[in-house]
Amino acid sequence: xxNTEYAYNSKVEGEVIVTRADAVVNWVRRHSVWPMPMGLxxxxxxLMAAGGSRFDIARFGMxxxxxxxxxxxxxxxxxxxxxxxxxxxxxxxxxMAEPKWVVAMGACASSGGMYRSYAxxxxxxxxxxxxxxxxxxxxxxxxxxxxxxLLQEKIRTEGASLxxxxxxxxxxxxxxx
Amino acid sequence: MDAAALLAxxxxxxxxxxxxxxxxxxxxxxxxxxxxxxxxRLRDAHGFDLLADLCGVDRGPAVSPRFSVVVHLLxxxxxxxxxxxxxxxxxxxxxxxxxxxxxxxxxxxxxxAFDMFGIRxxxxxxxxxxxxxxxxxxxxxxxxxxxxxxxxxxxxxxxxAVTGRRVEPAPMMGGPFVSPGGTMAKAEPVAxxxxxxxENPKP
Ligand code: SF4
Numbered sequence: 009x010x011n012t013e014y015a016y017n018s019k020v021e022g023e024v025i026v027t028r029a030d031a032v033v034n035w036v037r038r039h040s041v042w043p044m045p046m047g048l049x050x051x052x053x054x055l056m057a058a059g060g061s062r063f064d065i066a067r068f069g070m071x072x073x074x075x076x077x078x079x080x081x082x083x084x085x086x087x088x089x090x091x092x093x094x095x096x097x098x099x100x101x102x103x104m105a106e107p108k109w110v111v112a113m114g115a116c117a118s119s120g121g122m123y124r125s126y127a128x129x130x131x132x133x134x135x136x137x138x139x140x141x142x143x144x145x146x147x148x149x150x151x152x153x154x155x156x157x158l159l160q161e162k163i164r165t166e167g168a169s170l171x172x173x174x175x176x177x178x179x180x181x182x183x184x185x
Numbered sequence: 186m187d188a189a190a191l192l193a194x195x196x197x198x199x200x201x202x203x204x205x206x207x208x209x210x211x212x213x214x215x216x217x218x219x220x221x222x223x224x225x226r227l228r229d230a231h232g233f234d235l236l237a238d239l240c241g242v243d244r245g246p247a248v249s250p251r252f253s254v255v256v257h258l259l260x261x262x263x264x265x266x267x268x269x270x271x272x273x274x275x276x277x278x279x280x281x282x283x284x285x286x287x288x289x290x291x292x293x294x295x296x297x298a299f300d301m302f303g304i305r306x307x308x309x310x311x312x313x314x315x316x317x318x319x320x321x322x323x324x325x326x327x328x329x330x331x332x333x334x335x336x337x338x339x340x341x342x343x344x345x346a347v348t349g350r351r352v353e354p355a356p357m358m359g360g361p362f363v364s365p366g367g368t369m370a371k372a373e374p375v376a377x378x379x380x381x382x383x384e385n386p387k388p
Contacts, residue, residue, distance in 0.1 A: 091352055092318045095341035098348065124355040126325050126334025127317065135348045 037081075037107065038163040039069040041156070044080035044104060046097060048087030051114035051146040055086040058149035068156060077103040082159065083136070084152075088116040089129040101136045109163070111155055112138045115145040191231060191267075199223055210257075210266040217254070217271040217281045224256060224269060225287050233258035233267055239284065239294035241302035242270075245328040252279035252304055273304060283309040301326035333357050 047055055058065045065071050074080035077100045089097055101110065112132050115121035118141045120130035132138060139162060142155040188211040195202045199219045205212030215223045227233040238257040245251065250272035258267045273279035283306035284291040295306040296315040303324035306312055313319060318340040323330055333354035339345040362374035 092316075092340060094339065095344050098341070098344045120355060124357050125332055126323075126330070126352075126355070128355065130353070130355050134350050135344060 034164050034166060038160040040072075041068070041070045041082045041109070041159065041163075042072045042074050042080045043070055043111075044077055044083045044100065045073050045075070046083050046085045046087075046100065048085070048089060048093060049116060051086035051116065054146045054149055054152060055084060055113065058152045063149040063153060065153065065156070068153065068160065070156060077101075078105060080104055081107060082109045082111060082156075084111045084113055085117040085132045085136075085138075086113040086146075088121065088123055089132050089135075090127050091129055092127075094129045094132075094135050097132065098135045107166075109139045109159055110136050111140045111142065111152075111159060113142045113152060113155070114147055115143065118143070121145060194230070195223060195226065198226060205268065205270055207268055210268055212268040212270065214270050214272070217273055220254070220256075220269070220271040221282050221284055221287055224258070224284055227258060227267065227269070228287060232260040232262045233265075235259040235261050236284070236288035236290050236294075237266070239291050239298065241298035241304050241326070243302055243326065243328050246276075249276050250274060251276040252302060254281045254298065254304060256284065279304045280307055281305075282307050283312075285309055300324070303327065 112118045117132045120128050140155045140159045142151050144151050201216035203214045205214045237259045240255050242253045252273040254271050256269045273281050295309050298304050299312055300314040300316050337352045364372045364374045
């Protein structure tokens, strides 16, 4: 099942491309992922490096870091999530508009990392649904870019009419037309 | 700074003061009730004008007095350090007078000692937890508190409701990991007891 049925029919006049709505919507979505930088600890430094000219996340259409959750569609959780901060992370996630994705960057966001302690949430997937986990402490910017390209791949193969279930709550996004 | 003369002067002013064994800097024990007056005297008469640190100490439930407050002072004129300790008389509900009136910088340090050890500082202007969230039921640096934590509710009720999660003890995988000491090559932290992990349950 691919959503990549792009086809150029030279018999049709006027440079028309025939495809499916899902494929177009996903194409648009995956090349304009606007990240919400949830930088909580040291991993955020690598996230910043990924935004700089050396690694240049702009090559993937992701340079528009939005500190306002309502304008972002991919939360990059970069750092240690404490129980005290978990509430904030969840609330910002809730404020992001669908469709939205979450990337757990680094060992701490993925699993609590080296902080096996009373104060640290043992993986951000306990409070928000995570799409991509990136290993490393910290992951290099290349690893982040690799993870973001994986996310693009995931978006490409998603149905644009998105149905996401998390802990009993179902959120549905419909493509009209 | 003449430590013996300093001690003699403080003992004259506060009969309960006593020298405290210390490996690095001169140390002094004072009764908890005398702590603000002693620190004020050290500031005004002996030049210890900077509060470098304030922390709590828990010696464990078997020892009495169990809790104490330890203050590190620095003289910005003579560059000498001094440690002043005060044992909290009540082991069950430890309390010590606040130093915020003498050194305003003690504010957040006292909040941390309250958060981690449950020592109440009488006269503190705003004694709230500073690291754990308000309403957290435990004091994590007390000896009986496990490093992995205790199961309690998440701080936000709505987040707990939508995620169905609680604060759970962290998986320790045979840890906590401690350094056995020795040279750098041998000092890598290892688990004290490696007989159990996530596959083999703790015996
Ligand atoms: S994974 Fe490592 S680098 Fe990243 S936040 Fe945790 S401790 Fe810091």
